[in-house]
Amino acid sequence: MFRRSSYASVAAGNAGSGQPQASGPARSGSISHLASTSGASPQPVHAHASRSADADGNHSSMSASWARGALLPSYSSQFGYMGYGSYDGQANTFFVPSYLKGSKYAEKLEDLHNARMASARELRSGHSSNAGSLSTSSSSINLHKMASTHRGMTHDIIERAPALADTISPWPTRWSEVDKFEQLEIEDNGRQAKYAGSQKSHDEAASVRADHPMPRQCGIYYFEVTVMSKGKDGRMIGVGFSGPKVPLSRIPGWEPESYAYHGDDGQSFSNTTSGKPYGPKFGTLDCIGCGINFRTGSAFFTKNGNLIGTAFRDLKPDRLYYPTVGMKRPGETLKANFGQEPFSFDIDAMVAEEKASILAEVADVSKSVLMNETAFIQRLVGQYLAHDGYVETAGAFAEESIAEARALATDGTEVPYTEMEEDLDAINRQKIRAAILEGDIDKALKHTKAYYPKVLRDNENIYFKLRCRKFIEMIRQCNELSLRRQAPPTPPSKRSTASNGFRNSIATDDYDSEMELDEQLGVLSGTGQWHADGMDTEDELEDKDAKLQQLLNETINYGTELKAEFAHDPRREVKRALEDTFALIAYENAGQSTLAALLETSGRVPVAEELNSAILVSLGKSSSAALERMLQQTEALVNELAEDGASGSFINVREDFLL
Amino acid sequence: MSSSTVSVTAATPTPHPFQLKVDDVKPSKSDINFVIMDYLISEGYPKAAQKFAKEANIQIPAEEDLIQARVDIRVAIHSGDIDTAINKINDLNPQILDTDPALHFALLRLQLVELIKGCTSSANCDITPALTFASAQLAPRAATNPEFLRDLELTMSLLIFLPSESLQPQLADLLKPSLKREVASRVNQAILNSMGRKGEARLRSLTRLRNWAEKKAREAGKDLPPELPLGLQDVEGNLDATNGHSRTDDVMVS
Known part of the structure; x- marks a missing residue:
């Protein structure tokens, strides 16, 4: 009597294992575990997308083009963790600075990171499945792909190398091991910079830049540096930012394209050795914050959680600025916080305020536009319903909006009556x-x-x-x-x-x-x-x-x-x-x-x-409804606006406007 | 010879680079449907919302039972029955008008406009009801706020000019349905706010974001095509000019 129900047994002549609940033939537990976790919910970043998973399974919606690329495990591992600060092999050093949480930029970077993790994971699972059970190795990789893209049988044509990976620059994560003055030692996973050498000339100093420039896409970028110990009669410590070519044997602020706040005199320096009175002096255990507002092209500093004020204006929009610190005495040690831990200054509030002012600007429209808006949106909705074939809804909506128009036109002046035509198509x-x-x-x-x-x-x-x-x-x-x-x-x-x-x-x-x-x-x-x-x-x-x-x-x-x-x-x-x-x-x-x-x-x-x-x-009609087009345009326009750190950086279309 | 090849390529223009970026964005249908449902609920289209819940297989948000109340209030305001509207609003939540004097005043003024329209419709009508209403209901409120006072004075001047074919625009605006529409929409949002809901339909904010972003991007000199049509025209075909749907409507007004 026929009892076995698996295809495998039918196809392969009843050779399978006997457990009724077996999830698959001879699959190694660790692999299926990995695959199923990623299938259920790729990474915490997608938790917010739970609603979107309902109807179309298209997991991350507005950022879908991204996610599609990003979630692809096929991302070749040669890119590895490059730029992610884990040179020492620690896997999960990815972090999102608190003030960037929920931003489009952070979403993109996180997706990219997840893609890299997934590709690494796939590589591992590929290996172990080869080692474990040769018979399932090839299909398990395919399964994994499908599970992690989470799109069902849509069979999208998949680009092997997401083009966006090149256009999105990561944020600073650590002091550079290369882009530093020779006698500086980098410790504590790149967070700490210590001057180990002996001072030679009076002018000479030791500076180090972070691994990545401050990204404009943030809108506002901010980091903090704590003075761990001043060296012996050490005073001259500079915190700021500089271009990639500024000599590192000089304290930041003294060279062109170099900006800093100095601890010995509390002055701010830009492009020159003569400073301007700016804030208080700082020394051991003081925590100095440095931020750039790319929208306004200005920079500010904080000391121990208090905003000092604007230090520089008119920063050039086309330059790269790396977080930079410089010191002069042996033994001086500075520790950076690029967002790995909470900041002492409430930068989140500053960013939220900036964002609120921009959203207010968006919402601010005159009344006359409002009237057009009501009619416009009505048409937008009506067209979407008809276009996407929600026939009954479209009918009910037309009925209700006609009734509305009639009630309004009791004076008999204007009767905007449009007959709802039966659209056979x-x-x-x-x-x-x-x-x-x-x-x-x-x-x-x-x-x-x-x-x-x-x-x-x-x-x-x-x-x-x-x-x-x-x-x-x-x-x-x-x-x-x-x-x-x-x-x-x-x-x-x-x-x-x-x-x-x-x-x-x-x-x-x-x-x-x-x-x-x-x-x-x-x-x-x-x-x-x-x-x-x-x-x-x-x-x-x-x-x-x-x-x-x-x-x-x-x-x-x-x-x-x-x-x-x-x-x-x-x-x-x-x-x-x-x-x-x-x-x-x-x-x-x-x-x-x-x-x-x-x-x-x-x-x-x-x-x-x-x-x-x-x-x-x-039928010669547009393939997407006007509303859909509008969403696409909006996202693309905001993206454009975010590129150079303008107001668009503070807007996440989906998070701020759709949810 | 070469000119013919040129004309062939010109027939299929290469899309603008920005258009490619636009095409690259893949909005999720469930997001769109969510926004549509949000619109139908918050702007008060209960029948459509119900059908949509069925056809798109999504849930109607919990406060569904209040849609009808909001629709009734909207209908009352649209048809000029402000008394009923105020009563219904107070039935729903008396706090709404108590805490928003400007909204209450706007409703009462609308009522005054209706009264004035009624009593000036023919030459020998009695204007006493309008005067009584104005002095009893609006004057005390107007005394507290210069803006209210200005609005009241303007409205009262209708008494002098009506009936008339050629009113100055400020006065003519008072008689347009759009005023009722605006007040009704403010009332709707106040009710929604009182229920702790995000007041405005997301679609409205989104529309503004779209306009704002285009304006900003053009100001910043971004490389955009001269127009960013939405394609509303495609479906509706030829539109009569009386509806005010012109070509520019498709590009969106800003």
């Missing part, structure tokens, strides 16, 4: 979308072929994705049937027939080979504890086994067909998609495997959207 598109969202790919294909015959011919990649999706849906059904075989039967009352994705027509007897079915999320997620298989009678079990076997055979036939059709396709992404999809077969219970993400219903959304866009394009 919108209805057709809605049907197709609904079919995909329900998992009924055949129906979607049928409708598409009937209404828009050209679309599938012209967009072979979409056709391919639909076919793959159908395969996945078949596996979902097998998976579910197999679960049901082990589980107590679901009482009919609990079977919802609503069309919201929970439709459950896969009940044992009304299974039909048209695949007019949908999975049942509840069963999938609730099966973790079900080890029992004793509720069913032997007959029912056998009946189910027969169904399951039939379904399995059909699925495998379909898979074979699919493979035959596309096996010779030279495109890399097609090959990858096929590999990833077929990896599902290996699991007896794919819903609990590291591949579960592939099976999620959220994977249907991107397919549906892509098809919808393709249909719109074929």
Whole structure:
């Protein structure tokens, strides 16, 4: 009697292991653990994106283009941790200065960091899986990829080296081991700089720059330096910033492109050996902060948590400034805080204030614009609803806004009455979308072929994705049937027939080979504890086994067909998609495997959207709605504004405006 | 010979570099849907919100039951029934008008405008109700605030000029539906604020951010195409000029 339900056993002639709950054949525990962690939630930075994971599985939304690149483990390891301050091999030295938390810039850097971690991890897991079990090594890497991109079967064309990696510069993390005066010693993971040499001439000093320039994208960059010990009768300590070519044998502030606040006289120095009265003197155990506001092009210092005031204005917008300290006496030691620990000055408040003033500027509009705005937004929403095929919503919205307009126009002066035209295309598109969202790919294909015959011919990649999706849906059904075989039967009352994705027509007897079915999320997620298989009678079990076997055979036939059709396709992404999809077969219970993400219903959304866009394009319409375009433009414009540290640096479109 | 090749390439212009950056941004559908739902709820489109929850398979936020109250108030204000509107607002939360004298005054003034419109509609109408209302309700408040006083004086001068075909713009504005719309929207936001919700629909802030960012970017001399159309035109086709939807509307006003 047929009892085993895994594809592997069908395909490979019943050779698998016997544990019913095995997550996969001979997979090393450590690998699957790694993969599943990353699949569930790549890194803490994405915690805020939990809502966005619902509908389209596109994890990080506004920054999606970034995240897509960034989350790719394929990022070649030759970039390693370069620039991340962990030359000594410590893995997790990444930190976000408190005042940059939630900023777009910090998000990007964190994504980049995570990508590097992921690539390192993949490298490791690749190795260990080779060492452990040769038979699964290749597929485990693929699984991992899919799990960590968390996008289901969208099969995006993936750029191997994220171009943005070059355009985003990291913030300072430590004193440079190279860009320093020779006799300075760098200690404490690069945080501490100590003058170890003996002083030669009066003019000579020892300076060191940080590993990276202060990034303009911050808007405001700030760091602190604590004087650990003044040397013997040492006085001359300078804290500030300088360009990359400024000689390091001089105290900062004395040379061109060099700016500093000196402890011996409390004066500020820029580009010259004569200072200007600025603040109090400072010495041992004083904590000096230095910040640049790139928006205003000015620099300020703090002492022990108190703002002293603006020290320099008119900093040039096109120069690189590195945090720099300089000292003159042997034994002098300075310790930097680039954000690894809390700052003594409340820089967070200063940044928040700057941000609030910019947001206020954004919000400040005259009343006349407000009136246009109301009408404009109404059209924007109406167009989005129609464009994306939310037919009923669009109808209700038009009705309600017409009623509103009528109430306003009681005087009979203006009656802006626009008849809501029946948009046949919108209805057709809605049907197709609904079919995909329900998992009924055949129906979607049928409708598409009937209404828009050209679309599938012209967009072979979409056709391919639909076919793959159908395969996945078949596996979902097998998976579910197999679960049901082990589980107590679901009482009919609990079977919802609503069309919201929970439709459950896969009940044992009304299974039909048209695949007019949908999975049942509840069963999938609730099966973790079900080890029992004793509720069913032997007959029912056998009946189910027969169904399951039939379904399995059909699925495998379909898979074979699919493979035959596309096996010779030279495109890399097609090959990858096929590999990833077929990896599902290996699991007896794919819903609990590291591949579960592939099976999620959220994977249907991107397919549906892509098809919808393709249909719109074929109709000569824009592929994206005006609202979507507006979001894209906004993000791109703010990005532009953030580049040189202007006001855009303080805005995170998604965090500040969408959530 | 060479000219023909030139014309061929000119037919498909290479996109502006900024356009490529725009295309590179991939907004998430769930974010957009969230913003849409937020708009439908906060601006008061309950039917659409319900349909949308179904079609987009997302949740309606919890304060759903209050939408209808806000819609009723909006309808009352739009149709000039300010009495009803004030009563309904006070039913909801009497604090709203108590703590916002400017909003209360704006509502009462709207009521005065309606009264004046009513009693000046024909030549031999009685203007006493308008005068009584103004001296009983508005005058005491106007005494406390010069801005209120100015608004009251302006409104009262309608009595002199109405009915008239050619009012000066300041006065004509008082009769436009847009005034009612503005007050209704302020009331809506006050109610939302009183419920501890972020007052304004995110879509509004976003629209402003878009305008502001373009303005700033152009000021900073960034390399942008001369226009950044949204494509609202594509769908609506030919628009009649009476609706005021011109080409510039698509580019957004700032």
